[in-house]
Amino acid sequence: MRRYNLAIVGIGMVGREMVKVLRERNFPVGELRIFARHPRQVEIEGEVYQVRTIEEKSFEDIDIALFAGTEGEKGAAVAFSRQAIESGAVVIDNGADFRLRPDVPLVVPEVNPQAIKEHKGLIANPNCTTIQMVVALAEIYKRFALKQIVLVSFQSASGAGRGLLEQMQQEIRRISKSEHLSLIPQKRDNLRTQLSFNIIAQIGSFKEEDYTTEEWKTVRETQKIFADRSIKITSTCVRVPVFISHSEAIYFQTRKKAGLEEIKQALQASKGVVFRENPEDFPFPLEAQGRDEVFVGRVRRDIFNENSFWLWSVADNLRKGAALNAIQIAELVCATLN
Amino acid sequence: MRRYNLAIVGIGMVGREMVKVLRERNFPVGELRIFARHPRQVEIEGEVYQVRTIEEKSFEDIDIALFAGTEGEKGAAVAFSRQAIESGAVVIDNGADFRLRPDVPLVVPEVNPQAIKEHKGLIANPNCTTIQMVVALAEIYKRFALKQIVLVSFQSASGAGRGLLEQMQQEIRRISKSEHLSLIPQKRDNLRTQLSFNIIAQIGSFKEEDYTTEEWKTVRETQKIFADRSIKITSTCVRVPVFISHSEAIYFQTRKKAGLEEIKQALQASKGVVFRENPEDFPFPLEAQGRDEVFVGRVRRDIFNENSFWLWSVADNLRKGAALNAIQIAELVCATLN
Numbered sequence: 128m129r130r131y132n133l134a135i136v137g138i139g140m141v142g143r144e145m146v147k148v149l150r151e152r153n154f155p156v157g158e159l160r161i162f163a164r165h166p167r168q169v170e171i172e173g174e175v176y177q178v179r180t181i182e183e184k185s186f187e188d189i190d191i192a193l194f195a196g197t198e199g200e201k202g203a204a205v206a207f208s209r210q211a212i213e214s215g216a217v218v219i220d221n222g223a224d225f226r227l228r229p230d231v232p233l234v235v236p237e238v239n240p241q242a243i244k245e246h247k248g249l250i251a252n253p254n255c256t257t258i259q260m261v262v263a264l265a266e267i268y269k270r271f272a273l274k275q276i277v278l279v280s281f282q283s284a285s286g287a288g289r290g291l292l293e294q295m296q297q298e299i300r301r302i303s304k305s306e307h308l309s310l311i312p313q314k315r316d317n318l319r320t321q322l323s324f325n326i327i328a329q330i331g332s333f334k335e336e337d338y339t340t341e342e343w344k345t346v347r348e349t350q351k352i353f354a355d356r357s358i359k360i361t362s363t364c365v366r367v368p369v370f371i372s373h374s375e376a377i378y379f380q381t382r383k384k385a386g387l388e389e390i391k392q393a394l395q396a397s398k399g400v401v402f403r404e405n406p407e408d409f410p411f412p413l414e415a416q417g418r419d420e421v422f423v424g425r426v427r428r429d430i431f432n433e434n435s436f437w438l439w440s441v442a443d444n445l446r447k448g449a450a451l452n453a454i455q456i457a458e459l460v461c462a463t464l465n
Numbered sequence: 466m467r468r469y470n471l472a473i474v475g476i477g478m479v480g481r482e483m484v485k486v487l488r489e490r491n492f493p494v495g496e497l498r499i500f501a502r503h504p505r506q507v508e509i510e511g512e513v514y515q516v517r518t519i520e521e522k523s524f525e526d527i528d529i530a531l532f533a534g535t536e537g538e539k540g541a542a543v544a545f546s547r548q549a550i551e552s553g554a555v556v557i558d559n560g561a562d563f564r565l566r567p568d569v570p571l572v573v574p575e576v577n578p579q580a581i582k583e584h585k586g587l588i589a590n591p592n593c594t595t596i597q598m599v600v601a602l603a604e605i606y607k608r609f610a611l612k613q614i615v616l617v618s619f620q621s622a623s624g625a626g627r628g629l630l631e632q633m634q635q636e637i638r639r640i641s642k643s644e645h646l647s648l649i650p651q652k653r654d655n656l657r658t659q660l661s662f663n664i665i666a667q668i669g670s671f672k673e674e675d676y677t678t679e680e681w682k683t684v685r686e687t688q689k690i691f692a693d694r695s696i697k698i699t700s701t702c703v704r705v706p707v708f709i710s711h712s713e714a715i716y717f718q719t720r721k722k723a724g725l726e727e728i729k730q731a732l733q734a735s736k737g738v739v740f741r742e743n744p745e746d747f748p749f750p751l752e753a754q755g756r757d758e759v760f761v762g763r764v765r766r767d768i769f770n771e772n773s774f775w776l777w778s779v780a781d782n783l784r785k786g787a788a789l790n791a792i793q794i795a796e797l798v799c800a801t802l803n
Contacts, residue, residue: 275770279617279714281664281703303641318751326619326705326712328747328763328777337744337765346768359769363714363777365619367664368706374664376617376701378716406675409666413656425666427675430684431697432613439666439701 130157131461134189134216136203137196138163138178140289141221144450145193146171152454155461160189162203181207186214190464191457195450197288198222212248217460219250219453226251226348233351236455237398238265243459250456255448256280256341256364257348260375262421262447263440266397267390268353272382274434278345278362281374282330283412284322286444291322292370298323327366339364372412373444380435387428390436394423399447410441418443419451468495469799472527472554474541475534476501476516478627479559482788483533484509490792493799498527500541519545524552528802529795533788535626536560550586555798557588557791564589564686571689574793575736576603581797588794593786594618594679594702595686598713600759600785601778604735605728606691610720616683616700619712620668621750622660624782629660630708636661665704677702710750711782718773725766728774732761737785748779756781757789
């Protein structure tokens with residue numbers, strides 16, 4: 128059996144999760160090279176890995192380079208993905224820099240696996256919030272098409288990286304020592320940045336139309352993955368005091384006539400989805416942590432509008448929302464390399 | 466100046482907040498009698514009050530009886546509101562038992578103060594989630610009418626009473642002692658009831674169409690307060706790990722043509738609303754705690770649908786969502802008693 132040489136660039140929360148997922152799935156790894164800004168050793172679930180900085184020949188003989196890091200100028204993908212491609216590697220980028228380029232496939236393997244065929248060396252992994260939504264809606268889209276999506280997200284701290292997780296841990300330790308937990312002993316100016324016991328209605332920065340970058344991702348990426356610009360998508364993306372796993376309240380209207388039972392049948396048949404039909408079995412973040420599936424519950428019809436429904440989706444944002452989806456793309460790429 | 470004799474029935478979180486609000490507003494209280502199931506003394510912000518059980522002549526000479534307790538058979542309103550009315554008191558009930566009765570006004574003073582005129586001895590205080598939404602939408606409704614509302618709520622633990630607050634405090638103390646805060650050392654069966662670092666997509670119990678009791682309240686109460694059954698309302702109500710103050714992502718479509726600037730002007734002119742026009746000044750629960758106003762921010766248009774907008778509303782669920790609104794109703798009642 129053929130084995131593949133992999134590079135992981137960036138070894139923060141997503142990079143570490145990629146290493147775990149590769150092991151769990153018995154991915155046929157030949158050599159595994161890990162790159163980051165600062166050379167060091169990292170331990171991941173008992174095994175020690177050497178982390179190197181990227182040099183001239185770093186991607187030589189690499190089949191697939193997984194970029195796990197931050198988007199934007201700080202990120203390695205802008206600086207080094209070209210080098211990896213020119214060395215002959217297929218790049219899978221978890222960041223947002225290339226997602227909307229026409230020559231870059233944006234892939235969720237359960238939804239649009241065929242899109243990888245058109246890659247020119249780089250395949251983009253969508254945003255966590257988008258992945259979780261399109262997995263939940265894919266089979267419904269296939270059967271009935273979608274006219275409108277109204278999304279409200281409940282996104283965990285880990286989506287902002289280790290820094291916010293650590294901030295929240297410090298907040299909890301400090302607050303748990305105070306006598307009255309509900310009275311937060313802080314100046315008002317500091318409250319806005321406190322996540323514990325708070326709700327922050329901003330993820331990313333504000334852009335056109337006062338949508339945040341995160342909200343624009345849910346619009347543009349979803350239209351690209353479904354290859355359908357006619358879907359009217361709008362969202363409010365919100366940070367909540369949860370460590371891992373995003374939750375989403377998704378209100379949607381199908382284009383074709385659909386009844387509640389047909390929507391439930393589509394969810395039963397959905398790939399990568401655990402559908403909880405009993406409303407009392409609604410999914411929640413603590414149970415999704417560490418799991419591969421997108422959990423869906425609370426499926427209901429809008430009692431006033433035809434073909435309009437709710438669903439509640441919960442998934443581990445570091446796994447299906449990032450690392451796992453990227454590794455699944457890598458598995459599709461391997462099949463084309465054989 | 467005339468003074469009014471008041472009774473407060475139930476001295477849980479809402480009842481205590483009523484006592485505080487009466488004091489803050491210099492409500493012209495004559496005698497104040499506090500009733501509950503168990504006689505005792507309670508201290509509220511340094512002052513000690515005698516709590517008695519309800520007896521035959523408890524409501525004699527009472528002008529206004531504020532029922533602060535739980536709805537349903539457990540609640541005092543079902544058992545004792547008739548007695549209070551027959552003693553000549555006007556009852557203001559915070560619970561849900563009477564809200565939808567045709568002969569009971571359901572009142573938010575900023576929205577439908579005129580409705581109190583039709584009372585037959587009992588006026589109902591709406592649900593916290595509904596109050597906060599209708600205050601935010603009232604002026605918009607007045608100017609443009611509403612065709613549709615899609616609500617997703619982020620409701621704090623205090624909405625479920627002291628028990629859930631105490632549970633969350635215990636969870637935090639326990640979890641803060643563990644080494645890895647993000648790994649919750651619990652059995653999976655217990656996770657569903659953990660609120661800290663979790664999101665619970667159920668408030669109340671499941672009823673018709675798999676909507677929860679809380680979701681039905683947002684539909685039926687809002688239609689009643691606006692006296693408009695043509696508004697298509699649907700919601701997903703969610704419990705979040707916050708102590709006090711609810712947040713709401715509200716997506717709405719006006720019936721008449723409206724532009725973003727007109728919506729913003731309506732919000733500027735809204736009673737009881739602090740409108741934050743700059744998107745970076747979005748409101749959050751920690752700042753709303755202890756405040757009387759409903760804070761509104763993140764006002765945006767839906768880029769694909771005409772006359773469709775988002776707003777983000779935050780308010781103290783114990784104050785405007787319960788105690789304060791009831792006292793404001795009491796103030797309206799006093800004006801009619803003069």
